[in-house]
Amino acid sequence: MFSQTITDYWKLQFLNGDVIYNDKVFTVTINPDLSEDSRVMVLETADGRVLAVLTPEIAEKLDFSKGQEMSEPIFRHKLNEAGVLLHGADNLFYFSEAEKNVLLQESPEGTLRQLTEQDGAIFAEFESSASEQDLDDAYVELDHWAVFGSFEQDRLVSASSMYPWEEDVQIADLGVLTLSPFRGKGHARKVVRSISKYAYEKGYEPQYRCQLDNEDSTVLAKVAGLTLFGKWDVVSPNCTVGKSE
Structure with a gap:
């Protein structure tokens, strides 16, 4: 439905790194190359998939490791427990x-x-x-x-x-x-x-x-x-967890 430019861009954002959990609905990736402003991101696509990506530092604070059981509610609960604040999602639309x-x-x-x-x-x-x-x-x-x-x-x-x-x-x-x-x-x-x-x-x-x-x-x-592609959220600028001193 969407152009290759769009699909490739978002795949690169969320699947470039070490995928530590993946099922039909939820995927978590650790990427050491994320910028500080993007050290945690979540994308909920219009077809119901949820992709999350985070830095190794944040993953360590959340006690995430490869192979452990995961789900979106567990992921979000861990974020809240660790004080990781998200900015608030935006709808993303494309033609x-x-x-x-x-x-x-x-x-x-x-x-x-x-x-x-x-x-x-x-x-x-x-x-x-x-x-x-x-x-x-x-x-x-x-x-x-x-x-x-x-x-x-x-x-x-x-x-x-x-x-x-x-x-x-x-x-x-x-x-x-x-x-x-x-x-x-x-x-x-x-x-x-x-x-x-x-x-x-x-x-x-x-x-x-x-x-x-x-x-x-x-x-x-x-x-x-325009057609809804998904809902994209990123770490809040006010969040200090995992931020460089």
Whole structure:
């Protein structure tokens, strides 16, 4: 359903290392090359599998070893016992290969265009009309790798921006923000699809993330044609367990 780029990327994140437990539902891998910010990660895929990966240091603190009986509830209980805090999962959405082909055939609409640094004043007015919470949640910036905007009566009312997810990975993470009075009119759907088409044309896979409790964003992802890949969680920045001094 999803591109090889997506499936290979997540396999590399969760199956690169020493697999200490694996059954039809749950897999645990120890990887010494994880960054400190990713020293524990969990991915629950849309088809019901759960993958976990952690550093040897965290595995030692949890008293994990190869061959011992394991399950997701046991794993999470061990995390809690050791004081390992997770950040809180994000939904991960991508276009299926079929939906990608539909998207690439679409023509841009007249009220929508790519934004550049020349649109600084327009974008500043747009930002000033949004709440601080919406700005923080959306993380839409004019200086990102690509920015698209939808207009109503020459006013920028919805914008989406994206940036490469990681160095040497052909995935581009996107954010989207629509001003409150203009929601429900299809603006967000248009900018998400337009910027995603742009990403594909530049050789990148668009990635849409949102927190599990952000129902509006989850609905938007589906309306824009994206499909849920899974729920991804990572160690909390506030967690000190297994962190370098």
